[in-house]
Amino acid sequence: MRRPRPWSPEAGYRAWIILPALFMLAFFVIPLGRVLFTSLSPADGIGLGAYQALFRDAVFSIVLLETLRIALMVTLGCLVLAYPVAYVVAELRGRWQRLALAMILLPFWTSAVIRSYAWLVIFQRQGPFNQVLLGLGVIDRPLRPLNSGLALDVGMLHIMLPFMLLPLLSAMWRIDRRLLLAASVLGAPPWRQFVHVYLRLSLPGVAAGCALVFITSLGFYITPALLGGSGTMMVSQLIYQQASRLLNWPLASASGSVLLILTSVLFVLYQRIGQPRTARRARPPVAGDVAEGRA
Template sequence: MSADMRTLRDRLPRLGPALLALPAVAFVFAFFALPMLDLFLASIGWPDISLASYTEFFTRGGYLPVLVRTVIAGITVTVLCFLLGYPLAYAINMTTGTKRTVMLLFVIVPYLTSLLVRTYAWIVMLGDGGLVNKTMIFIGLTDRPVQILYTSTAAYVGMVHIMLPFMVLPILSVMNGVDKRLIPAAKSMGCPPFRAFLRVFLPLTVPGIRSGCILVFILAIGFYITPAALGGLSDVLLSELIEIQVSQAMNFRLAAAAAFVLLVITALFLLIFGADVSSTRTGLVGGDTGRFSGRGVGFRWARSLLAPLAAAEVMRKRRLAQWQKSLYRRDPFLAFRPGLLMTYAVLCLGFLILPSLVVLVMSFSSDPFLSFPPSGLSMQWYEEFFTDPSWIAALGKSVYVACISTLLACGLGVLAAYALDRSPTLSNYLMPLLLTPIIVPIVVVGVALYGGYVDWGLIGTDAGLIFAHTLGGISYIVIIVSATLAGFDRRLERAALSMKAHPFTAFRRITLPLIQYGIIAGAIFAFIHSFDEVVVATFIGGFGEKTLPMKMWEDIRHEINPTIAAVSTLLLLVPVLGLVGLRLTQRRNN
């Protein structure tokens, strides 16, 4: 055997992960990176290099105020989600058993529910005849309906409602990993309960707070559907301005410049806040040790004086028992009753789940207009949906595109996740690329794919939608399957290989069955992502046959009728069925 052949044979095992990741990387590069490059070139007027589009954006009246309004909206929504979400995550973390499971479901189900469904629910609730106005009239706050819908208040309410789970879930995941013994240890040293929370628990949850804030801000500044449906004409955000420049003004260069300005803001935010600036090595109760020890000495001195007295000794034992009971109590906010925190959690969970319940009731309304509560019950809107060919065609196209894109994403994403798990060095370079499609603001992705797919003739085709939805599906599958592989015992594979099993056989017979739960979970998320996606589909869907979210969005913008409530109720079944499927798969694996 020649030296070159031996060198190639020695390098093949190291090239294996790269070869497995190559299909996914090539797909993301071709259908995402190249369109993003085309978008940048369009923004500078390639081949005639010019910054005229950026100059117009920053100097023409109206554009800069929209940019400022967008950033302010992103910061405001992020702050509101943190103020509402942190206590909610804390309350869930402090509960156990069935109560905890129910509370988690009340967060996860809205998180997986269609964006359009939740937006439509707030249109119903905030309208003149909606639940909010009728409640205010009933309790005497006003004697006539108040204009809430199509204002900035309505837009903020809808955005916070949609973004709240993105804040709660990262914070909760970090809280679950905090050692519950740390706060009792701090209190045993004399630290007051609230100070123990501020100095011990809160710093340890900073990584979750940072992740939640990054997610909410990036998604909020790229919001398009919710502010466009709930906000007024004076509340236009940058994403709406970009869509107007593409679909109405036909000024793609200016839209590309605005998209890249939004992308730069996102990159700067990630650069500033994405790094791990937290440190758990700070003195958790440092600086007050002397004061605590002094208090301890004082308590010991008083106790020694009262010890000979029997009554005082009985009181001391009672106080000691109460102190020990409070010391290991799960809730460190001893100054407040636990019921207060749980009441707050119930109100927040009601805020998350109530819009879906309102849509469910409205779908059975007999009224030909939006009014809650309905004057009567009827199945007419479900009958109209199932007898209308346009709705059925839209449903069929959504299912077809979601199924094909999910299968394609599974094939590419599982191989990539397996490769990145086997090569940490490769993961450091390729993981950011594979996750970029869901990190970049969705409106920027839509504009970039529109510009790229126009040149390739994919606008208005099923292939264009499938390729676009596969990008996000790959990201979700890589995340979930990589997390599953992180807990996989590689010694099982080595044992199979030591018994002369072929590497592919070991993967098929050993690895694949053990990670199938992660693959199924990733496939469910990829399917929901494709089935619910509307922003990118709006840009590249063209004027042909529409997906179900595209048709819903078109009807919401032009003619709001209760048929959309029936469609929304059917869409509510998608996350529920997904969670049931995950549960059944988990039981089967166990």
């Protein structure tokens, strides 16, 4: 005779997953599966027809490469700018640190529409950007940064910087300062202490920040649509065009699938290398942990 299933503290919590999992299945997994499926069946039976059409036309390849290029540049730009800043902010104390954090979190939680709009104002023909440069005599007639790609680069950097700063900060806060002291007691000169101890211990933050910025940049729509001018197009813009203007769903789904697979692979890699999910000190979740999720 089998015993009735024994009670255990875990068993009861297990059932709590059912409701949220069903929700995610219905409104996340199935829609994405549907995108993959639609991309495979353009009217006449299952096949790769949509992908052939996609890559036959040079436009998609150009847009995809451009998207990857922009994402890579933004990632590198953010890393170079954010690393020293995160280092300084991690060293700050008391109210100065709180102020710096507020200055990072305010843009982090402000909508991309608003921030892109602000840059649109700054970079328009009579905007502050041209006025300042004209006033200083650097240029003699107004530049057109909206068409040259400059506005897009600056806007994307501005939007993505907090995504790099927050993971870097949370990694740097976890570095035990006594290790640097130990290194100096053992006779390491300051630059060696930095490279061998600090830099190495902050690498998880670097990896997390880069993955987050790169993955998020790949999917950008609002900023390039508003600041990209007519010259540049990113994959999300192409998908929007294919779906809502051309009403070509197989084609839009094929573009979407390429983007989906690309981001999923990167996301899996990021989960593997990044975040070992061990116990962390409880910190205000606004800062560190949510950075992973807000994208």
